[in-house]
Amino acid sequence: MMEWETVIGLEIHAQLATKSKIFSAAATAYGAEPNTQACAIDLGMPGVLPVLNQEAVRMAAMLGLAIGANIACRSVFARKNYFYPDLPKGYQISQYELPVVEKGELSIDLEDGSSKVIGVTRAHLEEDAGKSLHEDFHGQSGIDLNRAGTPLLEIVSEPDLRSAKEAVAYMKKLHQMVVYLGICDGNMQEGSFRCDANVSVRPKGQAQFGTRAEIKNLNSFRFVERAIEFEIERQIDRIESGEKIVQETRLYDPDKGETRPMRSKEEANDYRYFPDPDLLPLVIDEAFIETVRASLPELPEAKKQRFIAQYGLSSYDAGVLTAARALSDYYEAVVAALGGEPKLCANWVMGDFSAFLNRDGKDLAESPVSSAQLASLLQRIQDRTISGKIAKDVFEAMWVGEGDTDAIIEKRGLRQITDTSAIEKVIDEVMAANPDQLAQYRAGKDKLFAFFVGQVMKASKGKANPQQVNDRLAEKLKG
Amino acid sequence: MNPSTSAALHEQTIAQLSAGLAAGQFSSEELTCAFLQRIGRDNPQLNAFITVTAESALAQARAADERRRQGQAGLLTGIPIAYKDIFCTQGVRTSCGSRMLDRFIAPYNATVVERLNAAGAVMLGKTNMDEFAMGSSNETSFYGSVHNPWDLNAVPGGSSGGSAAAVAARLTPGATGTDTGGSIRQPAALCGITGIKPTYGRVSRWGMIAYASSLDQGGPMARTAEDCALLLAAMAGFDPRDSTCVDRPVPDYAAGLNQPLAGLKIGLPKEYFGEGLDSAVAAAVETAIAEYRKLGAETIEISLPNSQLAIPAYYVVAPAECSSNLARFDGVRYGHRCENPQNLLDLYIRSRAEGFGAEVQRRILVGTFALSAGYYDAYYLKAQQIRRLISDDFRRAFDQVDVIAGPTSPTVAFNLGEKVDDPITMYLSDIYTIAVNLAGLPGLSLPAGFVGQRPVGLQLIGNYFAEERLLNVAHRYQQVTDWHNRIPTAFA
Numbered sequence: 026m027m028e029w030e031t032v033i034g035l036e037i038h039a040q041l042a043t044k045s046k047i048f049s050a051a052a053t054a055y056g057a058e059p060n061t062q063a064c065a066i067d068l069g070m071p072g073v074l075p076v077l078n079q080e081a082v083r084m085a086a087m088l089g090l091a092i093g094a095n096i097a098c099r100s101v102f103a104r105k106n107y108f109y110p111d112l113p114k115g116y117q118i119s120q121y122e123l124p125v126v127e128k129g130e131l132s133i134d135l136e137d138g139s140s141k142v143i144g145v146t147r148a149h150l151e152e153d154a155g156k157s158l159h160e161d162f163h164g165q166s167g168i169d170l171n172r173a174g175t176p177l178l179e180i181v182s183e184p185d186l187r188s189a190k191e192a193v194a195y196m197k198k199l200h201q202m203v204v205y206l207g208i209c210d211g212n213m214q215e216g217s218f219r220c221d222a223n224v225s226v227r228p229k230g231q232a233q234f235g236t237r238a239e240i241k242n243l244n245s246f247r248f249v250e251r252a253i254e255f256e257i258e259r260q261i262d263r264i265e266s267g268e269k270i271v272q273e274t275r276l277y278d279p280d281k282g283e284t285r286p287m288r289s290k291e292e293a294n295d296y297r298y299f300p301d302p303d304l305l306p307l308v309i310d311e312a313f314i315e316t317v318r319a320s321l322p323e324l325p326e327a328k329k330q331r332f333i334a335q336y337g338l339s340s341y342d343a344g345v346l347t348a349a350r351a352l353s354d355y356y357e358a359v360v361a362a363l364g365g366e367p368k369l370c371a372n373w374v375m376g377d378f379s380a381f382l383n384r385d386g387k388d389l390a391e392s393p394v395s396s397a398q399l400a401s402l403l404q405r406i407q408d409r410t411i412s413g414k415i416a417k418d419v420f421e422a423m424w425v426g427e428g429d430t431d432a433i434i435e436k437r438g439l440r441q442i443t444d445t446s447a448i449e450k451v452i453d454e455v456m457a458a459n460p461d462q463l464a465q466y467r468a469g470k471d472k473l474f475a476f477f478v479g480q481v482m483k484a485s486k487g488k489a490n491p492q493q494v495n496d497r498l499a500e501k502l503k504g
Numbered sequence: 505m506n507p508s509t510s511a512a513l514h515e516q517t518i519a520q521l522s523a524g525l526a527a528g529q530f531s532s533e534e535l536t537c538a539f540l541q542r543i544g545r546d547n548p549q550l551n552a553f554i555t556v557t558a559e560s561a562l563a564q565a566r567a568a569d570e571r572r573r574q575g576q577a578g579l580l581t582g583i584p585i586a587y588k589d590i591f592c593t594q595g596v597r598t599s600c601g602s603r604m605l606d607r608f609i610a611p612y613n614a615t616v617v618e619r620l621n622a623a624g625a626v627m628l629g630k631t632n633m634d635e636f637a638m639g640s641s642n643e644t645s646f647y648g649s650v651h652n653p654w655d656l657n658a659v660p661g662g663s664s665g666g667s668a669a670a671v672a673a674r675l676t677p678g679a680t681g682t683d684t685g686g687s688i689r690q691p692a693a694l695c696g697i698t699g700i701k702p703t704y705g706r707v708s709r710w711g712m713i714a715y716a717s718s719l720d721q722g723g724p725m726a727r728t729a730e731d732c733a734l735l736l737a738a739m740a741g742f743d744p745r746d747s748t749c750v751d752r753p754v755p756d757y758a759a760g761l762n763q764p765l766a767g768l769k770i771g772l773p774k775e776y777f778g779e780g781l782d783s784a785v786a787a788a789v790e791t792a793i794a795e796y797r798k799l800g801a802e803t804i805e806i807s808l809p810n811s812q813l814a815i816p817a818y819y820v821v822a823p824a825e826c827s828s829n830l831a832r833f834d835g836v837r838y839g840h841r842c843e844n845p846q847n848l849l850d851l852y853i854r855s856r857a858e859g860f861g862a863e864v865q866r867r868i869l870v871g872t873f874a875l876s877a878g879y880y881d882a883y884y885l886k887a888q889q890i891r892r893l894i895s896d897d898f899r900r901a902f903d904q905v906d907v908i909a910g911p912t913s914p915t916v917a918f919n920l921g922e923k924v925d926d927p928i929t930m931y932l933s934d935i936y937t938i939a940v941n942l943a944g945l946p947g948l949s950l951p952a953g954f955v956g957q958r959p960v961g962l963q964l965i966g967n968y969f970a971e972e973r974l975l976n977v978a979h980r981y982q983q984v985t986d987w988h989n990r991i992p993t994a995f996a
Contacts, residue, residue: 065612069832071605072592072614072711074746104828106875108852115831168836297875299884302718302825304747 027265028229031257032237033186033222037199039178039209040153040217041084047152047176048075048118055215059158059169067155067174069113074303077102081176082307084208085125085150086317088178091206091324092145094129096314100149102304106297110168111155119151119179121298125307131202132326133194143195144183151177178208184223184234189253193246196220201325205350219244224256226264235260236270240277240284252277256284328353336360336367345375351389352379355396362400369403377420394423401430415439415487442489445497448481451489452501455480466502477502513538514674515991518583518731521677525572525582532572532582536565536626539584543628543675546995549656552670554589554647555597556629564626571624579734579758581624586679588667589630590637591617591722592711600713601633601645601663604833604840604859614711615743616680616722623738628676632666635861636830637687637715639663640933643924644863651920652695653992655957658917661691661933667725668695673995678726678735682712684719685818686913686937689949692725693912693961696951698978698988699725700732703969704944705750707736708743714829716822717748719941727988729950729978733757736971752969760972761979766800768977771905775811776936782915788953788960789911792981796909799980804905808897813890814939815931820874820887821942826864827871833859866927895943902967907977911936912949912961940965948974951987959987 046053049066066073089096103121126148132140153175158167180199186192200218203209211218225237240256243249255277260270275284300306323331325347332343332353347353352374359370378399382392402419405411411419411434422433434440442448455477456463466473481494513535516524524530540558547553561584568582592598592610594617599605613621621627634644642650642665650665652658653673660669664681668691671679681688683701692699700723707722714720724735737758742751772793777786793803835841835855842854860868874883901908913933923930940947945965952962962981966974982988 068837070611070838071598071600071608071713071832072610072709074710076745076747106828106831108831108834110834110836110848113832113837115834116828295877297828297872297877297880299824299828299875299880302716302748303714 029226029257029261030229030231031187031189031253032184032225032227032234033189033192033253034184035182035186035192035196036221036223037180037182037196038219038221039088039180039199039203041081041176041178041208042210043078043080043084043176045078045080046174047078047081047150049174051174053175055212055217057171059167059171061171063155063170063173067113067170069115075118075301077304077307078176081150082125082309083317084176084206085148085178086309086314087206087208087321088148088180088203089126089129090314090318090321091202092129092131094145094148095127096309097123097125097127098309099123100125100307100309102150102301102307103298104301107294109154110166111157111170111173113155113170113173117152117154118301118304120149123306124149125309131195131198133191133198135194136190141185141191143185143191146181146183148178148180151179153177189250189257192222192253193250196246196249201348205322205325207322213244213246216244220249222249222253222256224253224260225270226257226260235264236272238270238272238284239274241274241287243277248277248279251279251282252284255282259284322350325350336371338367338371342371342375346371349389355389355392358396359400359403362397363403363407366403366407369406370400373399373403377417381420381424393426394420398423398429405430405434409441409443409490410434411439411441412487412491415441439488442485443493445493448485448489448493448497449501451481451484452477452494452498455484456501463502467504474498474502514542514677516677517728518580518677518726518734519728521583522579522734526577532565532568532584532626533562535582536561536584536628539628539676542673543670546673546675549651550653550669550673550675551648551650552632552660552666552673552675553586553629554599554601554632554666557596557627558629560596561626561628564621568624568626578623580620580738582626583624583678584626584628584676585620585735586628586631586667586670586676587617588633588664588679588681590633590682590713591630591680592713593617593627593630596630598630598713599646600637601635601647602859602861602864603646606646606840608839610711612711615708615745616739617711619738619741620680620735625738631664631670631679634663634665634687635864636713636826637663637682637684637720638826638863638867640686640690640930641918641920641923642666642691643920644861646861649920652917652958653995654696654959655917656994657919658958659694659920659922661694661913661917663687663691664699664725665691668692668697668699671695671697671725671727673992678724678731680722680735680739681725682715682720682722683937683941683947684715684721684822685941686934688723688725689937689947689961689963690913690934692949693951693963694917694959696954696959696961696987696990697725697727698729698732698948698950698982699723700729700736700948700971700974701940701946702736702740702971703750703946704941705748706740706946706969706971708741708746708749710743710745714825716825717829718825719818719822721941728982729948729975730758730761730982732948733761733975733979736975740971750969755972757972757975760976763976763980764800765796765977765980768796768801768907769905770796770801770803771806771901771908772803773806773808773811773901773908773910775808776910780914780932780935781911782955784955785911785913785915785960788955789909789962792952792962793909795981795984796977799984803909806901806904806908808894808901808939810890810893810897811939814894814942815935817887817890817894817942818934818938819870819931820883821891823867823871824874824884824887825871827868827875830860830864830868835859863927891942894939898939898943898945898965906967907970907974908965910963912963913937916955916958916960936963944968946971946974948978950978950981951990952981952985953987
């Protein structure tokens, strides 16, 4: 059997988080009533002209710097000409020959723990089209131009990816990056971050690429993985049964889990690109690049390394905490408020806190427990007011809005018992109530120590300080 | 030319009318009524106007008179003007001479309109033009040909033929035009008036319906250079809505008009006086140039060696841009839509086939072809390289001379119908004007005599942003000649 190698390149469209459109002042917010966010420019009225939104340029430069790319001192907007009802001008303004960002790279982590550098060929600015609405119009189509003119950054990778898993890892890494940079909200359901995948296969060891198929408009990590897996298999099957791969555009059908060719008509376009005479070449100087560079937030990889060094966290914990910018910010706020104990903070943020967010399907921004509240809870563990176990109950109470840490502790009477004589009193009672077990323990059955700890904790309703219980019990059981 | 209290209103220039309004000799309402009456009487035989906005004109005139009473009047307050129907005018049909936009009411004002409104100018109406500004005779208009006031059998030139004819026949003291390859200067020449195409980027293109974006430029058309100076001062200036508009102060054009011409170096490109130039036109232009020598100017023969490449380059670049600019007219959102489209393709094909005339379709097809895969390098890219060569020719020339002079068009106005079936010959009537657009330079045409009944235009070309100098050079000539004061007999 022939061994096959897969070659994948991704084109990712990230919708830039500007307030207004790339060439007009209309708002970009998602979900408005159709055509309420489309001005004369977006409608392609006669006589209107585009003016470039500088904020979109700044965001493109941010990504470029974050991936170590070249920021072109001169880039050019071109017109991509084709007719479609949701394309008001009959052309899309997009950078073609001279993009604003060129030659970057992104390192991805592979499953075996190693990492791999993926080349980013280019990233260019362009405008999005509107939407055709085919329902509710009885044999006609409706057009919503709210999305027309929304700024997109199209990020094109080198064909460096060798499996669907690598493709997903790359896409996730880029997703993390744009969200970290604050240049894209990363919302894939709303189409803010979507992907076209170029997939081909070749016999292992062959230098030349196989014929590729382009799978359009994949808007979830899962679909990317499944579509590529399907496509790889389809191509291998075809070649092995003596057929040829046709270079074509395909669509992924998530219901059937397969890719299908798009109608050939839609790809027979000659886009007649030429520089848009309404826009001057985009000129970026060194000073602008330096301003953008100075404004870059700490990037995920650097932050992870810092977490390891500064907080003494494991690589795994640091990775989890820095995966999303919001979570890492939350973690650092908890540590700062508590004034130390980074490991304890990490356990709680990654543990109960993340678990509760997950359980309730909440974004971090919607968390009912603030970083200061969580820190006050950890403070009470640290000063032994409550045990770690009781703290979990307090946290849950705080999550549902019962109040702050101290109020809950007071209201529920959860303060830890640290008075030695009180603990000894409970120990005496437990020993008296379990004479058989006591005899067995003293006869050498050491395992029963845990039984006595459990009984004492139970009798104290979990409030006895576990360390003191251990100490006193060991003493008393000896007799 | 002193304002004369006895001269009829329509005989006066904008400068004279402005003085008359300031002196309280008449009101803007009276002035506006006078021109509206002339339009009512004479437009049917000229067809210079597509839309006359009498009601709003009178309202604007009354507002101008009120403004004057409050002491807020400027030089153009209360002066009636007409707009080429390529400028978007809010609430008023803006047809661009096309069936495609026959029922299109613009939802906003072009910057030029906004600025002239702010100056207090009164809009009489919208003037006829070649469809989407594509033509040199005004015969491609959906609204029919315009007639040349000097000879009703002749074309007025194009594409701003309606504006030129309206000014020449004294239906308006001034008008706006646009010039992509000569569309202000050639009709100005053929109708015996003055018109200036400013430097590319001097006047905002916002709201000016695009034909070829890298060449289009709006400008004024009036009887005299002085009037053009007044209008241009109001029209020009930076506009953040047009990325190609240049942020540079606008000089007081009128202030520089009387600068003496002694020592002025006028370049005469030998390529503009060769084969193809009508000998009678050549003679009139030579006489005008002799007049300049009398005014103290020195003339120097120069060469613009790539002149013969201008027309071929233009007829690649302009159609290429127009094929893209006019793609928005698809019957989907506004403009002409065919009856009962069967499907999307049918909607596109029939709406565009019905909405656009033959010349527009020809240029869209040529441009689509020139941009197609496999042809782009040979046509579009080559044409862009030629543009640079042409610009370099001019740059070298302006190292030697202050302005360049020559004929505006190789012939006087030709007869209606004479060239409609021969596009190549038609295109040649812009042979001296097109290079100026390709280089982005300012150019002006002023009346310089007649061949028989038909006027001859002298073209002056200046360096970038040398509008002030061009207007000055034209004005000094008009101080010593009276071609610009001649009125076509039928419209006296």
